[in-house]
Amino acid sequence: MLLIYCPYCEEERSELEFRQAGDAHIARPTNMTEMTDEDFEAFFFLRDNVKGLTFERWRHLNGCGRFFNAARDTVSDKFLTTYKAGLPRPDLGTLRPATEATVETYEATESDAK
Amino acid sequence: MRKYSVFAVAREAMRGHRGWEAQWTSPEPRKEYDVIIIGAGGHGLGTAYYLAKEHGITNIAVLEKGWLGGGNTGRNTTIIRSNYLYDESAGIYDHALKLWDGLSQDLNYNVMYSARGVMMLSHNVHDQQVFKRHIHANRLNGIDNEWLTPEQAQEFCPPLDISRTARYPINGAALQRRGGTARHDAVAWGYARAAADRGVHIIQNCEVTGIRRNPDGSVAGVDTNRGQINAKKVGVVAAGHTSVLMEMAGVRMPLVSYPLQALVSEPIKPIFPCVVMSNTVHAYISQSDKGELVIGAGTDQYSSYSQTGGLQIITHTLDAICELFPIFRRMKMMRSWGGIVDVTPDRSPILAKTPVQGLYVNCGWGTGGFKATPGSANVFAHTIANDAPHKINAPFTLERFRSGRLIDEAAAAAVAH
Ligand SMILES: Cc1cc2nc3c(=O)[nH]c(=O)nc-3n(C[C@H](O)[C@H](O)[C@H](O)COP(=O)(O)OP(=O)(O)OC[C@H]3O[C@@H](n4cnc5c(N)ncnc54)[C@H](O)[C@@H]3O)c2cc1C
Numbered sequence A: 001m002l003l004i005y006c007p008y009c010e011e012e013r014s015e016l017e018f019r020q021a022g023d024a025h026i027a028r029p030t031n032m033t034e035m036t037d038e039d040f041e042a043f044f045f046l047r048d049n050v051k052g053l054t055f056e057r058w059r060h061l062n063g064c065g066r067f068f069n070a071a072r073d074t075v076s077d078k079f080l081t082t083y084k085a086g087l088p089r090p091d092l093g094t095l096r097p098a099t100e101a102t103v104e105t106y107e108a109t110e111s112d113a114k
Numbered sequence B: 001m002r003k004y005s006v007f008a009v010a011r012e013a014m015r016g017h018r019g020w021e022a023q024w025t026s027p028e029p030r031k032e033y034d035v036i037i038i039g040a041g042g043h044g045l046g047t048a049y050y051l052a053k054e055h056g057i058t059n060i061a062v063l064e065k066g067w068l069g070g071g072n073t074g075r076n077t078t079i080i081r082s083n084y085l086y087d088e089s090a091g092i093y094d095h096a097l098k099l100w101d102g103l104s105q106d107l108n109y110n111v112m113y114s115a116r117g118v119m120m121l122s123h124n125v126h127d128q129q130v131f132k133r134h135i136h137a138n139r140l141n142g143i144d145n146e147w148l149t150p151e152q153a154q155e156f157c158p159p160l161d162i163s164r165t166a167r168y169p170i171n172g173a174a175l176q177r178r179g180g181t182a183r184h185d186a187v188a189w190g191y192a193r194a195a196a197d198r199g200v201h202i203i204q205n206c207e208v209t210g211i212r213r214n215p216d217g218s219v220a221g222v223d224t225n226r227g228q229i230n231a232k233k234v235g236v237v238a239a240g241h242t243s244v245l246m247e248m249a250g251v252r253m254p255l256v257s258y259p260l261q262a263l264v265s266e267p268i269k270p271i272f273p274c275v276v277m278s279n280t281v282h283a284y285i286s287q288s289d290k291g292e293l294v295i296g297a298g299t300d301q302y303s304s305y306s307q308t309g310g311l312q313i314i315t316h317t318l319d320a321i322c323e324l325f326p327i328f329r330r331m332k333m334m335r336s337w338g339g340i341v342d343v344t345p346d347r348s349p350i351l352a353k354t355p356v357q358g359l360y361v362n363c364g365w366g367t368g369g370f371k372a373t374p375g376s377a378n379v380f381a382h383t384i385a386n387d388a389p390h391k392i393n394a395p396f397t398l399e400r401f402r403s404g405r406l407i408d409e410a411a412a413a414a415v416a417h
């Protein structure tokens, strides 16, 4: 179970209180009826499904109830930072995402074992 | 390849088991193949086998970043059934079920397919209506599925508690008698041995790091940690890592990868004769031939490649199992693990050509593709050999997410496996 820092409540709470809510920074189209099928597919169905650093929305459902964004590494599941909804992607600067070489998940240790 | 038989077992018993051969070889990769398959799970190895057996293409490499069968093929709870709602799904899953029956003979390898029956519990009126709809739809497609009263369900599965005071009372069940289980490792090993025997190269510890293209955009081959390997046709069969590989060819996929967990108990004497699933309570359970109870949990809520998953997901499942089968309350769980499953928006797979000439993809099996292994491999081999889909997998395109022709098993089942 993960510990997640809610930027509104300003404290770490158990994952049980949160719901993941898909990718962050996807602008909902304002011209839905005029979009081509290709554009709608890209918006609605296609996903980057990143292995590594990803930006996603979370909701503190059983807490303050608010949506916020997070930068997380999908190999280690480690949260690099969380930030309020509406803010741009943070500059992660020196906060490098963990790589398979530095994190001891199954995936990482399996590639070590090679 | 020396044939496996009861006589071979007797012969080897007489001479200290010194005569068994390696089941497959570990050759050095060639510079070029006719077909490269990325991913040595059941679906990838099976594809190579059927390409060699049914289409006469034997100059094939199956590239695997870890060890063969080490992905979801070796991590799943081995439930096999074909009672899906839509005609398209019925077509592909039942094609697989027909191949399961006879697969051990075809491969000369005991995959331990056991048609012990898969029973899905109904807990309320809504379940009952949904299951009966499935039963009727299945029968129209010539697929066995029948409705049982609670008493009939208990007769089929004696440990089942059908009392009205149960925490989750049961008002009936749907039973597919041809459903059951198979030994997951044996499926990977059996396909690997039979494919290698026909000349297929299985290259383990070989991670694909790039997909090469010709100036006209078509596929030229792959880059790996063991160098460049050329091929005009490349099939991506990489389950949870499909998005990562397709990105190397510039194709964005309608997939999200999630951890999915399973666990087994300490082994006990035979007590559980079939597979039982409860979608409403979210639990499914069977007993392996070694005696362990095999229990499947749900996916985590966030995308991940960690192959672990949260502890709360497992405990939630065990809560449900203990409520359904109080008899198991004091059992110890022995091992738990996770796999990374690739989930599509409609919960149906993609077995198709891609926008890149010569690049094919077989993915999106999500939480429930083990059952489909022989059928999927069989029609995917056809697709690669003919550069056109078999009629069974023709509906399972990538384009359906543009045209809207979804095969919406997600809405039909709410949960899979
Ligand atoms: C816990 C769990 C329970 C399940 N229970 C059931 C069930 O009861 N019934 C059912 O029908 N299904 C079930 N499933 C789903 C089922 O396991 C999968 O759908 C199926 O096994 C997928 O097979 P595959 O051959 O496509 O993938 P895999 O067996 O995962 O094979 C893909 C391979 O690709 C390799 N690969 C990835 N990236 C690269 C690369 N860059 N280069 C080279 N190789 C690469 C991987 O290492 C892997 O070995 C379950 C899954 C899990 C995780």
Ligand SMILES: [Zn+2]
Pocket: A006, A007, A008, A009, A010, A060, A063, A064, A065, A066
């Ligand atoms: Zn909060």
